[in-house]
Amino acid sequence: MNEEINRDFLNAIARIESGNVLNPVLRSKKAEGKLLKLNATNVALEAGHSRTLIGTRNSQYPHIRKRVATQTEADETVSTPNAKRRRESTQQQIARLLAEKTKQDLVNRILFTRLAQAAHQIHLLEKKAKASHEHPQLKR
Template identity: 45%
Template sequence: MSKETAPRSRDRAQDDLRKALDRLKSGIPQDPDLACKAKAGKLRINPTTVAKEAGRARTLIGYDGCTYMNIRTEILATRERAIPTVSFDQVVQTLRADVSRLKEEVTVAMSRVAAMQLCMHANIRKAERRVAEIERTHGVRRDGPVAESVAAESVVRKVAGSKVVSIVAKGSQRRPDRG
């Protein structure tokens, strides 16, 4: 081995270890065993897993005073501040619970809308009966489609809120309420 190839292989090993550590931190290892552990949420970052991911000997980073102490220190620091991993199954379970909750909320909202529509239709029928009663009281006559359209054109309804206050025929004086 020449003097030039030794530093290159040393740099290559260090690069491999650093890239392996980055892949493990991001949760996407290339090693099949480690990828399976990452998917299950059981992947731990330690010198052994980094060496396995890099395809290098564990002794390069496995003990105090090892060849790549700076990478070992970085691995141990990562292990101390490790973020809890979330497995694919946990994410799916959480999303399914969210979907179920949202479906329930939609069902409740739709039933509220249906109840409001029933109330609205009941109020419309009640208002139509009240209008018909007031029209009878004030002598306005609606006998069919033609008479109804004529009555609609010749009658002005004064409405306050949801109650009909009075009905006055266009061009005539307001009739006093009969009591």
């Protein structure tokens, strides 16, 4: 294990975590507002070394691979009140959002109907109030 390469990887991890990357590709991603994930590809790019040094099972730098893998797994899980679950796929997100939209559309229709009913009741009450002011003898 080369100590200089090891230090390059550790420094790259620190820069990615802090958001102060030097690599032009990663700087471009950051400038576009994209999240810089701590993964083997980004660490290798930032360190200026081959991804295979940390990205394979028989890595020459297993402690770097383990740190990156641990962070990647943490990024891919989302805490829920009861347990952890994997991030939704794009298709799952679309299906969930469509279901939420359908439910919200139903709620909106119910609220619109209630609003229309309330407006009708107000109209009838205003009409009754106007009639009783014009004809005080007509008390209903």
